Every structure is written in structure tokens, then in C-alpha cells.
Amino acid sequence: MNMFSKISGHEQVVFCNDESTGLKAIIAIHSTRLGPALGGCRMLPYASEEEALEDVLRLSKGMTYKCAAADVDFGGGKAVIIGDPRKDKTPELFRAFGQFVESLNGRFYTGTDMGTSPEDFVHALRETNCIVGVDEVYGGSGDSSIPTAQGVIYGLQATNRALTGSDDLAGKSYSIQGLGKVGLKVAERLIEEGADLYVTDINQQAIDKLLTKAKTIGAGVKVVNKEEIYQANADIFIPCAMGGIINSETIEQLRVKAVVGSANNQLLEVNHGQSLKEKGILYAPDYIVNAGGLIQVADELYTPNKERVLQKTKAIYNSLLNIYEDAESKGLTTIEAANQFCENRIEARSRRNSFFSHMKRPKWAVRT
Numbered sequence: 521m522n523m524f525s526k527i528s529g530h531e532q533v534v535f536c537n538d539e540s541t542g543l544k545a546i547i548a549i550h551s552t553r554l555g556p557a558l559g560g561c562r563m564l565p566y567a568s569e570e571e572a573l574e575d576v577l578r579l580s581k582g583m584t585y586k587c588a589a590a591d592v593d594f595g596g597g598k599a600v601i602i603g604d605p606r607k608d609k610t611p612e613l614f615r616a617f618g619q620f621v622e623s624l625n626g627r628f629y630t631g632t633d634m635g636t637s638p639e640d641f642v643h644a645l646r647e648t649n650c651i652v653g654v655d656e657v658y659g660g661s662g663d664s665s666i667p668t669a670q671g672v673i674y675g676l677q678a679t680n681r682a683l684t685g686s687d688d689l690a691g692k693s694y695s696i697q698g699l700g701k702v703g704l705k706v707a708e709r710l711i712e713e714g715a716d717l718y719v720t721d722i723n724q725q726a727i728d729k730l731l732t733k734a735k736t737i738g739a740g741v742k743v744v745n746k747e748e749i750y751q752a753n754a755d756i757f758i759p760c761a762m763g764g765i766i767n768s769e770t771i772e773q774l775r776v777k778a779v780v781g782s783a784n785n786q787l788l789e790v791n792h793g794q795s796l797k798e799k800g801i802l803y804a805p806d807y808i809v810n811a812g813g814l815i816q817v818a819d820e821l822y823t824p825n826k827e828r829v830l831q832k833t834k835a836i837y838n839s840l841l842n843i844y845e846d847a848e849s850k851g852l853t854t855i856e857a858a859n860q861f862c863e864n865r866i867e868a869r870s871r872r873n874s875f876f877s878h879m880k881r882p883k884w885a886v887r888t
């Protein structure tokens with residue numbers, strides 16, 4: 521494999537191998553032009569090392585755009601740990617991971633993502649200060665899926681406005697893929713508002729949690745299997761599980777008017793944005809909609825404050841409407857308009873900061 525062409529566009533990729541704990545991790549720093557790289561750490565039993573590398577490269581690039589769009593002074597990075605989160609986690613493994621993060625000397629900050637929890641990072645925090653999103657008792661900002669879910673709700677309101685002229689969430693139907701930390705919170709809010717839902721999850725416990733709540737308020741929730749979710753006759757599809765789910769096969773099946781969800785990297789390829797547009801489906805770029813968690817962990821710079829985070833998360837509503845308008849007026853897809861907006865912002869700002877180094881920006885001690 522030609523490694524440098526593979527990582528083209530990224531500043532740095534670090535392979536972390538600690539034989540005593542079994543840690544195999546990859547940290548990808550896509551860009552530090554706006555500040556040190558920030559992004560969560562996934563733990564998944566990847567089928568191959570190539571698949572893990574592919575995932576971390578795509579995710580870290582997405583973080584650069586997400587940071588630019590959310591207007592936070594961080595750049596894009598991400599980490600993946602190759603392993604089964606149900607079997608392979610140990611405190612030592614996360615401490616070893618923390619030591620590798622520390623070795624980057626402030627160029628990379630990290631926290632939870634799929635397969636990892638704030639508790640895991642309490643172990644990493646013993647080795648490095650470059651950890652965000654742990655619980656309040658450890659000096660962090662706590663559960664970042666709360667602002668992420670709130671951001672999805674703002675995204676849904678903005679999309680309803682674009683489609684119907686009204687923000688109203690009620691009286692509409694939504695199909696939700698994944699009822700985990702984010703999806704469940706979004707689903708609960710929607711049924712409280714009087715919406716009808718189609719939902720799916722591969723974990724029955726997650727479905728049961730929603731059904732219990734739905735029963736108490738008499739809400740309409742239809743559970744479908746994981747393949748049927750794409751054909752649900754809903755107004756808006758809300759992907760809150762894995763990436764790559766918008767592709768030629770699923771676009772064919774979609775009957776919704778819009779796609780607005782938290783999952784990272786929803787489009788398998790950027791040209792699937794064009795296919796959605798051709799089918800008349802409005803696409804809310806994922807990294808605009810799901811920035812609430814990032815906004816919260818980035819806000820730890822100023823010591824955690826939930827009220828301020830929710831205020832900042834509100835900006836997702838206007839950002840999304842601006843992107844819809846920009847795309848319409850320039851004849852672009854919404855993902856092209858969002859990417860263009862972010863690239864212009866990075867270019868304009870990075871004239872002051874071509875790359876991050878700890879010596880140059882010493883204020884970046886998130887937790888002192």
C-alpha cells in the first residue's frame with residue numbers, strides 16, 4: 521500500500537501498539553489549522569486493520585468540517601481502538617491509550633464515541649489531560665449525547681421550516697434508525713411533541729425503553745426490522761446508528777422528504793448527496809446536525825456550563841437553514857454547500873495559524 525497517498529490530506533496518523541495490554545489503536549489527525557485536533561475514540565471489532573484505518577481517516581476529516589461549522593477553535597481528529605468493546609476493555613488498555621494521546625503533547629484531544637464510555641476515559645485521564653467528556657465529578661462536562669440529541673431536534677425544526685414553512689415537530693412522522701444514547705432521546709422528545717414514529721434497533725432493550733415511555737403517553741410507535749426502516753412511509757428519516765447508510769441501494773428505497781440524523785458519515789460517497797437531491801430528498805449534512813456533543817466537549821475550555829452549551833447548540837438551526845438556502849441559490853447539493861462553507865472558513869482563519877503546536881498556542885490546556 522502507498523501509505524502517503526492513502527493518508528493524503530491528513531497531517532499525521534499514529535499507530536499505537538502496546539503488547540502488554542493488547543492495545544491496537546490508530547489516531548488520525550486530519551487538520552490542526554483551526555486548533556488542536558479533537559474527536560472521539562471508537563472501539564469496534566473491525567474486520568481488518570484496513571477497515572479501521574479507513575474509518576478513522578473518514579471520521580477525522582469529518583471532524584475538521586464539524587469544528588469549522590460549529591465555530592469552535594479545534595481541528596479534526598479521531599481515534600479507533602481495534603477490539604470488541606464487550607470483551608476487550610480493561611483499565612490498563614485505556615491507560616496505555618492515554619499514554620499515546622499524551623505523547624502527542626496537546627495536538628489531540630479525545631473522548632467517547634461508539635463502543636466507548638466516559639468511564640473508560642477516566643482511566644485514560646490518569647495518563648493525560650487531553651481527555652474530554654468525562655463525568656462532572658472528574659472535571660468533565662458529562663453526557664454529550666444530550667446536546668447532540670438537542671441539535672438533532674433543532675435540525676428537524678429547521679428542516680420542517682424549509683419543507684413546510686413551520687418548525688412544528690407535531691403531526692408528522694419520523695423513521696429512526698438506532699435508539700442508543702442519541703436516538704432514544706430524539707425519539708422521546710418527538711413522541712412528547714405528538715409525532716408518530718417508525719423505529720428500529722438491533723438491541724431489543726433499547727426498543728423496550730422507548731415502548732415503555734410510548735405506552736405511558738399513548739404515542740404511536742411502530743417497530744420495524746432493520747431492513748424495513750428505509751422503506752418506512754415517514755416524513756423524515758433520522759439515522760442515529762452507523763455511517764454509510766445513504767447509498768445507491770437505500771436511496772432507491774427511501775420514501776421520505778428529508779434525512780436529518782446524528783450518525784457520522786451518513787453518505788457512503790459524496791455523490792450520494794446528488795442522488796438524494798435528484799430524488800427530491802432534502803439532506804441535512806450530518807456534521808452540521810450532530811455538532812451538539814462537540815460543542816459541549818469543546819466548551820470545557822471555559823469550564824463546563826450546560827446552559828451555555830445549549831445556547832451554542834441552538835446555532836445549528838440557523839446554520840442548517842443557511843446551508844439549505846445557499847445550496848438552493850447556487851444549484852449545489854446541501855453537502856457541497858456545507859463543505860464549501862467550511863473550507864472557506866478554514867482557509868480564512870488558518871492564515872493566522874497554519875498548523876498547531878503546543879508552544880505556539882499554550883492556552884490549549886483544557887484541564888489544568
Ligand SMILES: NC(=O)C1=CN([C@@H]2O[C@H](COP(=O)(O)OP(=O)(O)OC[C@H]3O[C@@H](n4cnc5c(N)ncnc54)[C@H](O)[C@@H]3O)[C@@H](O)[C@H]2O)C=CC1
Nearest residue numbers: 664665668698700701702721722723760761782783784813
Ligand atoms: N453520542 C454523541 O454525542 C454523538 C454521536 N454521533 C454519532 O451518532 C450515532 C449514534 O451515536 P450514539 O447514540 O452515541 O451511539 P450508541 O452506540 O449509543 O447507539 C447506537 C445504537 O444503534 C444501534 N444499532 C447498531 N447497528 C444498528 C443497525 N444496523 N440497525 C439499527 N440499529 C443499530 C445500536 O444497537 C445502538 O442502540 C453514531 O454514528 C455516532 O458516531 C455523532 C456525534 C455525537
Ligand SMILES: O=C(O)CCC(=O)C(=O)O
Nearest residue numbers: 559560630631632813814
Ligand atoms: O465527543 C467527542 O469527544 C468529540 C465529538 C465527536 O467525536 C463527534 O462529534 O463525533
